[in-house]
Amino acid sequence: MSVDSVFVHKMWNDVELSKMVKGGVPFPMLSDSGGKVGAVYGIYDEDAGVLTRGRFLIDPDGIIQGYEVLTPPVGRNVGETIRQVQAFQLVRNSKGSEATPSGWKPGKMTLKPGPDLVGKVWEVWKTDMAFD
């Protein structure tokens, strides 16, 4: 979503993005030309008249589970966004019985929070697991 019109979205997709991604952008490109939606989400830069790089993860109940906002010159890490979605999906599927520690990615161990884990995280989770 950006403040550009759907016509500009079409041109960007058709003349440039479709050369990077076969078949073009596979999801809807939204237009927020007045910045009204961005303002509600706290990412509309009124002085520049644009949206900043805000990214929101919304679960199947419509609840915001996470967000990240960057100023324009620094791009995002899509892999990290996907990792977060996978982690939130795992937690949701476990109905909250499992949690993903720092550095978790699919295949790595999860934590099962409860009285038995208090003071014992050090036994099952090592600091090098925070890194890839």
Added chain:
Amino acid sequence: MPEELKVGCARPTGGPVGEPAKSDKKEPATPTKEKSAMIMIGKKAPDFTAPAYHAGKFTSVKLSEFLGKWVVLCCYPGDFTFV
């Protein structure tokens, strides 16, 4: 002579030049600008509709139509920006 704009990552914008026009309106004693509630993790994502371009068609997208699915809402400064 028009100056060539330095191309950066933000979309170039203009604005009015000179002193701001004087307004007869008195400043209200209390600011009336609506304070929008800040979004919060763990809280409902504000619903909205927005025009969209998708699969060769112009459509309208409503956030609440995606209930039951995970949504990544991704915003950026402008089409044809570099990052």
